[in-house]
Amino acid sequence: MFxxxxxxxxxxxxxxxxxxxxxxxxxxxxxxxxxISGLSVAGHLTxxxxxxxxxxxxxxxxxxxxxxxxxxxxxxxxxxxxxxxSLSARAANLWLDGRLAGAALAADADPPDRSWLAAPTPxxxxxxxxxxxxxxxxxxxxxxxxxSRLGADLGVSLPDAGxxxxxxxxxxxxxxxxxxxxxxxxPGVLLDTRRGPIELGPDVSVQGxxxxxxxxxxxxxxxxxxxxxxxxSAGPYSFLRGEIExxxxxxxxxxxxxxxxxxxxxxxxxxxxxxxTNSDLKNNYGAIRVGPPGAExxxxxxxxxxxxxxxxxxGIGTLLTSGTIVGAGSALFGSDMPPRWIPPFSWGTGADxxxxxxxxxxxxxxxxxxxxxxxxxxxxxxxxxxxxEAGAG
Numbered sequence: 001m002f003x004x005x006x007x008x009x010x011x012x013x014x015x016x017x018x019x020x021x022x023x024x025x026x027x028x029x030x031x032x033x034x035x036i037s038g039l040s041v042a043g044h045l046t047x048x049x050x051x052x053x054x055x056x057x058x059x060x061x062x063x064x065x066x067x068x069x070x071x072x073x074x075x076x077x078x079x080x081x082x083x084x085x086s087l088s089a090r091a092a093n094l095w096l097d098g099r100l101a102g103a104a105l106a107a108d109a110d111p112p113d114r115s116w117l118a119a120p121t122p123x124x125x126x127x128x129x130x131x132x133x134x135x136x137x138x139x140x141x142x143x144x145x146x147x148s149r150l151g152a153d154l155g156v157s158l159p160d161a162g163x164x165x166x167x168x169x170x171x172x173x174x175x176x177x178x179x180x181x182x183x184x185x186x187p188g189v190l191l192d193t194r195r196g197p198i199e200l201g202p203d204v205s206v207q208g209x210x211x212x213x214x215x216x217x218x219x220x221x222x223x224x225x226x227x228x229x230x231x232x233s234a235g236p237y238s239f240l241r242g243e244i245e246x247x248x249x250x251x252x253x254x255x256x257x258x259x260x261x262x263x264x265x266x267x268x269x270x271x272x273x274x275x276x277t278n279s280d281l282k283n284n285y286g287a288i289r290v291g292p293p294g295a296e297x298x299x300x301x302x303x304x305x306x307x308x309x310x311x312x313x314x315g316i317g318t319l320l321t322s323g324t325i326v327g328a329g330s331a332l333f334g335s336d337m338p339p340r341w342i343p344p345f346s347w348g349t350g351a352d353x354x355x356x357x358x359x360x361x362x363x364x365x366x367x368x369x370x371x372x373x374x375x376x377x378x379x380x381x382x383x384x385x386x387x388x389e390a391g392a393g
Contacts, residue, residue, distance in 0.1 A: 001030060001059070001077045002045035002102075005118040010139040012309030013267060015344055016328045016387045018044035020077040021058050023235055023250050024142050025149035026157060026199075026217050029077055030059055037073070037087040045074075045117055049390040052383035055268065056374070064111045074112060075102040076120065080149075081133040083156050092129040093122045099135065140290060143265050144301055147231035147246045151215035154197035165191070175214055180204060192230075201236070225256055235268075237372055245280075247305075252372055263303045267310035267328065269368055278320040280305035288323040292341045299323070309344060311365050328391060329361050344391035358388045 001020035008014055013022055020030040020041065030041050043062030044053075053061050071089045079101035081087065087094075091109070094102045100120045103112070112123070122128070136142065158176040165171060165179070168187025173194035179185070180202035188208030191198055196215030200206065206224045213230035222234050225241035232244050235251025242255065245262040249255075253266045257274035264278055280303050282288060288304045289296040306324040314320075315333030326332070327344030334349025347356035362384045366376045374380075 001033065001041055001043075001075050002117045003047070003077050004120065006137070007076075007078050008047060008118075012307055012312075012325050012327045012344065013139060014047065015391045016050075016267070016310040017053060017055075018046040018050060018059075018061060018077065020044050020046075021053075021055065021250075022077075022142060023233060023248050024080065024136070024146060025233060026153035028058075028235075028250075029080065032083075033075055033081065033087070036081050036083060036085055039073070039089070042072075044077075047390075049386045050383075052379045052386060054379060054383065064113075069107050071105065071107050072109075072111070073102060073104045074117070074120075078136045079133060080136060081131060083153065085131050085133060087131065090127075090129075092127045095128060095130045096133050097135060101131070101133075104129075138297075138299070139265075139307060140299055140301075140304055142248060143246070143263050143304060143307070144299075146233065146248050146265070147215065150217060150231065150233045151196040154199055154215050154217065158197045158199055173214070180220070196231070219251060223256075227258065246303075250310075262305045264305035265307045267308060267312065269311045269365065270308050271313045271368070272308075273314045273316040273318060273333075275316055276314045276318040276320070278305040278324065279322040282322055290323045290325055290340070292343075293339075311361070311368075313364075329356055329365075329388065331356055331361075331364075345388060355392050358385070358392070361388055 003019045007019040021028055041059040043060050046061055050061050079096045089104050091106045092104050103123050158178050163177045163179040166185055169185050170190045172192045175193035176197040177193055178199045182203040183200045185206045186208035189206050190211045192213040198214045198216045200218050201220040203221045204218045207226050209226045210224050211228045217233045219236035221236055222238040227242040229244045231246040234249040237252045238249045239254045239256045242258040243260045247261050247264045249266045250268045252268045253270040255272040259275045259277045262280040285302055288299050291297045304323050306320045308326040309328030311328055312326045312330045318332055319337045321340055324340045326342045329344055330342050330346040332338055336350025339351050345356040346353040348354050365384055369376050
Protein backbone atom coordinates (compact mmCIF):
# COMPACT_ATOMS: atom_id res chain seq x y z
CA MET A 1 0.00 0.00 0.00
CA PHE A 2 1.21 3.50 -0.68
CA UNK A 3 0.33 6.93 0.63
CA UNK A 4 -0.07 9.45 -2.15
CA UNK A 5 0.49 13.19 -1.85
CA UNK A 6 -3.00 13.72 -0.47
CA UNK A 7 -2.65 11.10 2.27
CA UNK A 8 0.71 12.63 3.20
CA UNK A 9 -1.20 15.70 4.44
CA UNK A 10 -3.78 13.87 6.58
CA UNK A 11 -3.37 15.63 9.90
CA UNK A 12 -3.08 14.56 12.64
CA UNK A 13 -2.47 10.92 11.67
CA UNK A 14 0.01 11.00 8.79
CA UNK A 15 2.82 12.15 11.08
CA UNK A 16 2.88 8.91 13.06
CA UNK A 17 1.53 6.08 10.89
CA UNK A 18 1.01 4.88 7.34
CA UNK A 19 -2.53 5.79 6.35
CA UNK A 20 -3.19 2.16 5.50
CA UNK A 21 -3.09 1.50 9.25
CA UNK A 22 -6.09 3.77 9.91
CA UNK A 23 -9.38 2.15 10.88
CA UNK A 24 -12.37 2.82 8.62
CA UNK A 25 -15.53 0.90 9.39
CA UNK A 26 -14.90 -2.57 10.78
CA UNK A 27 -11.29 -2.88 9.64
CA UNK A 28 -8.12 -0.97 9.10
CA UNK A 29 -7.67 0.04 5.47
CA UNK A 30 -4.89 -2.54 5.15
CA UNK A 31 -7.08 -5.28 6.62
CA UNK A 32 -9.83 -4.41 4.15
CA UNK A 33 -7.62 -4.83 1.08
CA UNK A 34 -6.23 -8.09 2.49
CA UNK A 35 -9.73 -9.43 3.06
CA ILE A 36 -10.85 -8.57 -0.46
CA SER A 37 -7.73 -9.73 -2.32
CA GLY A 38 -6.87 -12.76 -0.21
CA LEU A 39 -3.27 -11.49 -0.18
CA SER A 40 -1.10 -10.10 2.60
CA VAL A 41 0.14 -6.54 2.36
CA ALA A 42 3.93 -6.81 2.09
CA GLY A 43 4.47 -3.31 3.38
CA HIS A 44 3.63 0.37 3.35
CA LEU A 45 5.33 2.90 1.08
CA THR A 46 5.05 6.09 3.05
CA UNK A 47 6.90 9.00 4.64
CA UNK A 48 10.60 8.35 5.26
CA UNK A 49 10.66 9.02 9.01
CA UNK A 50 8.20 6.15 9.57
CA UNK A 51 10.77 3.50 8.74
CA UNK A 52 10.66 2.07 12.28
CA UNK A 53 6.86 2.11 12.55
CA UNK A 54 5.60 -1.09 14.15
CA UNK A 55 2.33 -2.15 15.74
CA UNK A 56 1.18 -5.67 16.54
CA UNK A 57 -0.36 -7.11 13.39
CA UNK A 58 0.53 -4.11 11.20
CA UNK A 59 2.45 -4.35 7.95
CA UNK A 60 5.97 -2.88 8.05
CA UNK A 61 7.17 0.23 6.28
CA UNK A 62 9.31 -0.72 3.27
CA UNK A 63 11.28 0.90 0.48
CA UNK A 64 10.67 0.22 -3.20
CA UNK A 65 13.85 -1.85 -3.74
CA UNK A 66 12.91 -4.12 -0.81
CA UNK A 67 10.01 -5.70 -2.67
CA UNK A 68 12.10 -7.85 -5.02
CA UNK A 69 11.30 -9.43 -8.43
CA UNK A 70 7.83 -10.80 -7.67
CA UNK A 71 4.37 -9.89 -8.99
CA UNK A 72 3.21 -6.82 -7.09
CA UNK A 73 0.07 -4.77 -6.54
CA UNK A 74 0.50 -1.12 -5.63
CA UNK A 75 -2.68 0.22 -4.02
CA UNK A 76 -3.40 3.73 -2.75
CA UNK A 77 -4.33 3.77 0.92
CA UNK A 78 -7.17 6.27 0.33
CA UNK A 79 -8.98 4.01 -2.15
CA UNK A 80 -11.65 1.99 -0.34
CA UNK A 81 -12.86 -1.08 -2.21
CA UNK A 82 -16.34 -2.49 -1.79
CA UNK A 83 -16.26 -5.83 -0.03
CA UNK A 84 -17.78 -7.47 -3.09
CA UNK A 85 -14.98 -6.23 -5.36
CA SER A 86 -12.54 -8.66 -6.95
CA LEU A 87 -8.86 -7.69 -6.94
CA SER A 88 -6.35 -9.96 -8.66
CA ALA A 89 -2.65 -9.79 -9.41
CA ARG A 90 -3.18 -9.76 -13.19
CA ALA A 91 -1.06 -6.93 -14.64
CA ALA A 92 -3.28 -3.88 -15.11
CA ASN A 93 -3.91 -0.26 -14.26
CA LEU A 94 -6.45 -0.33 -11.43
CA TRP A 95 -9.20 2.29 -11.48
CA LEU A 96 -11.70 3.22 -8.80
CA ASP A 97 -14.58 5.59 -9.51
CA GLY A 98 -12.83 6.98 -12.58
CA ARG A 99 -9.47 7.61 -10.89
CA LEU A 100 -6.29 5.57 -10.86
CA ALA A 101 -6.01 3.75 -7.54
CA GLY A 102 -2.94 1.68 -8.29
CA ALA A 103 -1.40 -0.91 -10.57
CA ALA A 104 -0.69 -4.62 -10.68
CA LEU A 105 2.72 -5.41 -12.17
CA ALA A 106 4.38 -8.57 -13.39
CA ALA A 107 7.48 -9.90 -11.64
CA ASP A 108 9.84 -8.56 -14.30
CA ALA A 109 8.31 -5.06 -14.42
CA ASP A 110 10.25 -2.11 -13.06
CA PRO A 111 8.71 -0.61 -9.90
CA PRO A 112 7.21 2.87 -10.11
CA ASP A 113 9.23 5.71 -8.65
CA ARG A 114 8.41 7.99 -5.72
CA SER A 115 6.89 10.66 -7.94
CA TRP A 116 4.40 8.09 -9.30
CA LEU A 117 3.39 7.12 -5.78
CA ALA A 118 2.69 10.77 -4.94
CA ALA A 119 0.43 11.25 -8.00
CA PRO A 120 -0.22 7.99 -9.91
CA THR A 121 -0.73 8.07 -13.68
CA PRO A 122 -1.63 5.13 -15.97
CA UNK A 123 1.35 2.92 -16.76
CA UNK A 124 1.84 2.21 -20.48
CA UNK A 125 1.19 -1.21 -21.93
CA UNK A 126 -1.27 -2.34 -19.25
CA UNK A 127 -4.94 -3.17 -19.51
CA UNK A 128 -7.43 -1.11 -17.50
CA UNK A 129 -9.52 -2.70 -14.76
CA UNK A 130 -12.43 -0.82 -13.15
CA UNK A 131 -13.29 -1.60 -9.54
CA UNK A 132 -16.12 -0.52 -7.25
CA UNK A 133 -15.57 1.56 -4.15
CA UNK A 134 -15.06 5.07 -2.86
CA UNK A 135 -12.27 7.55 -2.18
CA UNK A 136 -11.39 9.20 1.10
CA UNK A 137 -10.49 12.79 0.29
CA UNK A 138 -9.81 14.19 3.77
CA UNK A 139 -8.89 12.80 7.17
CA UNK A 140 -12.30 13.85 8.49
CA UNK A 141 -13.96 11.60 5.91
CA UNK A 142 -13.01 8.76 8.26
CA UNK A 143 -15.53 10.27 10.67
CA UNK A 144 -18.14 11.58 8.25
CA UNK A 145 -18.52 8.21 6.49
CA UNK A 146 -17.34 5.97 9.32
CA UNK A 147 -20.72 4.97 10.77
CA SER A 148 -22.30 4.07 7.44
CA ARG A 149 -19.21 2.12 6.43
CA LEU A 150 -19.24 0.26 9.76
CA GLY A 151 -22.89 -0.70 9.30
CA ALA A 152 -22.26 -1.93 5.77
CA ASP A 153 -19.18 -3.91 6.82
CA LEU A 154 -20.88 -5.65 9.72
CA GLY A 155 -23.99 -6.31 7.66
CA VAL A 156 -21.93 -8.25 5.14
CA SER A 157 -19.36 -9.93 7.36
CA LEU A 158 -21.28 -11.10 10.42
CA PRO A 159 -22.99 -14.48 10.53
CA ASP A 160 -26.68 -14.36 11.34
CA ALA A 161 -26.34 -16.48 14.47
CA GLY A 162 -28.14 -15.79 17.71
CA UNK A 163 -25.78 -15.16 20.60
CA UNK A 164 -26.50 -17.00 23.85
CA UNK A 165 -26.67 -14.08 26.27
CA UNK A 166 -26.22 -14.32 30.04
CA UNK A 167 -29.18 -13.82 32.33
CA UNK A 168 -29.97 -10.19 32.93
CA UNK A 169 -28.64 -9.00 29.56
CA UNK A 170 -31.29 -7.55 27.23
CA UNK A 171 -31.40 -7.42 23.47
CA UNK A 172 -33.51 -5.30 21.15
CA UNK A 173 -33.72 -5.76 17.37
CA UNK A 174 -32.95 -8.55 14.96
CA UNK A 175 -29.68 -7.50 13.26
CA UNK A 176 -26.76 -9.90 13.79
CA UNK A 177 -25.11 -10.04 17.20
CA UNK A 178 -21.79 -11.82 17.67
CA UNK A 179 -20.09 -12.34 21.02
CA UNK A 180 -16.54 -13.63 20.72
CA UNK A 181 -14.97 -16.39 22.81
CA UNK A 182 -14.07 -15.33 26.32
CA UNK A 183 -16.20 -12.18 26.19
CA UNK A 184 -18.02 -11.29 29.41
CA UNK A 185 -21.22 -9.26 29.60
CA UNK A 186 -22.50 -8.33 33.03
CA PRO A 187 -26.20 -8.20 33.96
CA GLY A 188 -27.86 -4.90 33.26
CA VAL A 189 -26.43 -4.43 29.74
CA LEU A 190 -28.71 -3.52 26.83
CA LEU A 191 -27.68 -4.58 23.31
CA ASP A 192 -29.70 -2.64 20.73
CA THR A 193 -29.45 -4.08 17.21
CA ARG A 194 -32.44 -2.27 15.77
CA ARG A 195 -30.24 0.02 13.64
CA GLY A 196 -27.32 -2.27 12.97
CA PRO A 197 -25.27 -5.31 13.98
CA ILE A 198 -23.03 -5.58 17.04
CA GLU A 199 -19.76 -7.52 17.18
CA LEU A 200 -17.94 -7.98 20.47
CA GLY A 201 -14.54 -9.54 19.88
CA PRO A 202 -12.69 -12.17 21.92
CA ASP A 203 -12.20 -11.39 25.62
CA VAL A 204 -14.17 -8.14 25.46
CA SER A 205 -15.76 -7.17 28.78
CA VAL A 206 -18.93 -5.09 29.11
CA GLN A 207 -19.85 -3.71 32.51
CA GLY A 208 -23.41 -3.54 33.80
CA UNK A 209 -25.30 -0.38 32.94
CA UNK A 210 -23.85 -0.07 29.43
CA UNK A 211 -26.18 0.54 26.49
CA UNK A 212 -24.62 -0.53 23.18
CA UNK A 213 -26.40 0.36 19.94
CA UNK A 214 -25.39 -0.96 16.55
CA UNK A 215 -23.63 -0.72 14.34
CA UNK A 216 -20.89 -1.33 16.88
CA UNK A 217 -17.60 -3.20 16.92
CA UNK A 218 -15.24 -3.74 19.86
CA UNK A 219 -11.91 -5.45 19.23
CA UNK A 220 -10.34 -8.09 21.42
CA UNK A 221 -9.67 -7.31 25.07
CA UNK A 222 -11.55 -4.03 24.88
CA UNK A 223 -13.40 -2.91 28.00
CA UNK A 224 -16.75 -1.14 27.71
CA UNK A 225 -17.10 0.33 31.16
CA UNK A 226 -20.62 1.76 31.11
CA UNK A 227 -22.52 4.54 29.41
CA UNK A 228 -24.30 4.88 26.08
CA UNK A 229 -22.37 3.96 22.94
CA UNK A 230 -23.69 3.93 19.37
CA UNK A 231 -22.06 3.60 15.96
CA UNK A 232 -18.64 2.97 17.54
CA SER A 233 -15.74 1.09 15.95
CA ALA A 234 -13.05 0.37 18.51
CA GLY A 235 -9.88 -1.59 17.86
CA PRO A 236 -8.24 -3.94 20.36
CA TYR A 237 -7.48 -2.85 23.92
CA SER A 238 -9.87 0.12 23.80
CA PHE A 239 -11.12 1.12 27.27
CA LEU A 240 -14.30 3.17 26.84
CA ARG A 241 -16.89 4.76 29.09
CA GLY A 242 -19.47 7.55 28.86
CA GLU A 243 -21.56 8.88 26.00
CA ILE A 244 -19.89 7.96 22.70
CA GLU A 245 -21.56 8.46 19.33
CA UNK A 246 -20.24 7.87 15.80
CA UNK A 247 -16.63 7.52 16.91
CA UNK A 248 -13.69 5.43 15.74
CA UNK A 249 -10.80 4.30 17.93
CA UNK A 250 -7.80 2.74 16.21
CA UNK A 251 -6.98 0.76 19.35
CA UNK A 252 -5.01 0.84 22.61
CA UNK A 253 -6.76 4.03 23.70
CA UNK A 254 -8.17 5.03 27.04
CA UNK A 255 -11.45 6.88 27.57
CA UNK A 256 -12.28 5.16 30.81
CA UNK A 257 -14.34 7.95 32.40
CA UNK A 258 -17.50 9.93 31.78
CA UNK A 259 -17.63 12.67 29.15
CA UNK A 260 -19.06 13.03 25.65
CA UNK A 261 -17.16 11.92 22.55
CA UNK A 262 -19.07 12.40 19.31
CA UNK A 263 -18.27 12.29 15.59
CA UNK A 264 -14.67 11.78 16.57
CA UNK A 265 -11.56 9.74 15.77
CA UNK A 266 -8.92 8.65 18.28
CA UNK A 267 -5.46 7.43 17.35
CA UNK A 268 -3.57 4.73 19.24
CA UNK A 269 -2.24 5.33 22.75
CA UNK A 270 -4.59 8.28 23.33
CA UNK A 271 -5.66 8.92 26.92
CA UNK A 272 -8.62 11.18 27.67
CA UNK A 273 -8.85 12.43 31.24
CA UNK A 274 -12.07 12.22 33.23
CA UNK A 275 -14.89 14.36 31.83
CA UNK A 276 -13.01 15.25 28.65
CA THR A 277 -15.79 16.35 26.30
CA ASN A 278 -15.97 17.46 22.69
CA SER A 279 -18.59 19.48 20.85
CA ASP A 280 -19.65 18.06 17.50
CA LEU A 281 -22.17 20.75 16.49
CA LYS A 282 -21.90 24.53 16.28
CA ASN A 283 -24.63 26.46 18.07
CA ASN A 284 -25.62 28.11 14.78
CA TYR A 285 -25.72 24.72 12.98
CA GLY A 286 -23.20 26.00 10.45
CA ALA A 287 -20.61 23.99 8.54
CA ILE A 288 -17.51 23.20 10.56
CA ARG A 289 -14.09 24.48 9.51
CA VAL A 290 -10.82 22.72 10.33
CA GLY A 291 -7.14 23.46 9.91
CA PRO A 292 -4.45 25.85 11.11
CA PRO A 293 -5.13 29.58 11.47
CA GLY A 294 -5.14 31.27 8.08
CA ALA A 295 -5.56 27.98 6.23
CA GLU A 296 -8.87 26.66 7.52
CA UNK A 297 -10.99 24.52 5.24
CA UNK A 298 -14.78 24.35 5.15
CA UNK A 299 -15.66 20.67 5.63
CA UNK A 300 -19.22 21.18 4.41
CA UNK A 301 -20.57 19.09 7.31
CA UNK A 302 -22.42 20.31 10.37
CA UNK A 303 -21.42 17.47 12.69
CA UNK A 304 -17.74 16.93 13.36
CA UNK A 305 -16.12 16.56 16.75
CA UNK A 306 -12.39 16.02 17.12
CA UNK A 307 -9.54 14.14 15.48
CA UNK A 308 -6.89 13.20 18.03
CA UNK A 309 -3.48 11.94 16.96
CA UNK A 310 -1.50 9.03 18.36
CA UNK A 311 -0.05 9.37 21.87
CA UNK A 312 -2.07 12.52 22.69
CA UNK A 313 -3.30 13.05 26.26
CA UNK A 314 -5.90 15.31 27.89
CA GLY A 315 -6.30 16.24 31.53
CA ILE A 316 -9.50 16.13 33.56
CA GLY A 317 -12.30 18.34 32.35
CA THR A 318 -10.71 19.19 29.00
CA LEU A 319 -13.20 20.77 26.59
CA LEU A 320 -12.70 20.55 22.81
CA THR A 321 -14.77 22.61 20.42
CA SER A 322 -16.18 21.23 17.17
CA GLY A 323 -13.60 20.55 14.47
CA THR A 324 -10.63 20.36 16.85
CA ILE A 325 -7.48 18.69 15.53
CA VAL A 326 -5.15 17.52 18.30
CA GLY A 327 -1.67 16.83 17.02
CA ALA A 328 0.10 13.60 17.89
CA GLY A 329 2.03 13.48 21.14
CA SER A 330 0.28 16.51 22.63
CA ALA A 331 -0.46 16.86 26.36
CA LEU A 332 -3.37 19.20 27.17
CA PHE A 333 -4.49 20.15 30.67
CA GLY A 334 -6.05 22.96 32.65
CA SER A 335 -9.47 24.63 32.56
CA ASP A 336 -9.02 26.83 29.46
CA MET A 337 -10.34 25.50 26.16
CA PRO A 338 -7.51 24.92 23.67
CA PRO A 339 -7.64 26.25 20.09
CA ARG A 340 -9.17 24.18 17.30
CA TRP A 341 -5.76 23.54 15.75
CA ILE A 342 -3.19 22.05 18.12
CA PRO A 343 0.20 21.38 16.51
CA PRO A 344 1.85 18.02 17.17
CA PHE A 345 3.77 17.65 20.41
CA SER A 346 2.08 20.61 22.07
CA TRP A 347 2.13 20.86 25.87
CA GLY A 348 0.14 23.24 28.03
CA THR A 349 -3.21 24.75 28.85
CA GLY A 350 -5.59 26.65 26.58
CA ALA A 351 -3.73 28.61 23.92
CA ASP A 352 -0.59 28.75 26.07
CA UNK A 353 1.15 25.86 24.36
CA UNK A 354 4.83 24.98 24.42
CA UNK A 355 6.61 22.01 22.86
CA UNK A 356 6.29 18.68 24.62
CA UNK A 357 9.92 17.89 25.41
CA UNK A 358 11.28 14.88 23.59
CA UNK A 359 12.46 12.89 26.61
CA UNK A 360 9.25 13.57 28.52
CA UNK A 361 7.13 12.49 25.54
CA UNK A 362 9.16 9.37 24.93
CA UNK A 363 9.21 8.41 28.61
CA UNK A 364 5.44 8.68 28.91
CA UNK A 365 4.88 6.79 25.68
CA UNK A 366 7.13 3.95 26.80
CA UNK A 367 5.36 3.74 30.15
CA UNK A 368 1.91 3.60 28.55
CA UNK A 369 2.93 0.96 26.03
CA UNK A 370 4.56 -1.18 28.69
CA UNK A 371 1.38 -1.02 30.80
CA UNK A 372 -0.51 -2.66 27.92
CA UNK A 373 2.02 -5.47 27.76
CA UNK A 374 3.95 -4.21 24.70
CA UNK A 375 7.70 -4.69 24.87
CA UNK A 376 9.52 -1.44 24.13
CA UNK A 377 12.78 -2.12 22.31
CA UNK A 378 15.32 -0.11 20.38
CA UNK A 379 13.15 0.03 17.25
CA UNK A 380 10.23 1.50 19.17
CA UNK A 381 12.47 4.06 20.82
CA UNK A 382 13.93 5.01 17.45
CA UNK A 383 10.40 5.37 16.03
CA UNK A 384 9.33 7.64 18.92
CA UNK A 385 12.45 9.76 18.39
CA UNK A 386 11.81 9.97 14.65
CA UNK A 387 8.18 11.13 14.91
CA UNK A 388 9.11 13.72 17.53
CA GLU A 389 11.89 15.01 15.30
CA ALA A 390 9.55 15.17 12.29
CA GLY A 391 6.74 16.87 14.20
CA ALA A 392 8.47 19.07 16.74
CA GLY A 393 12.18 19.10 15.97
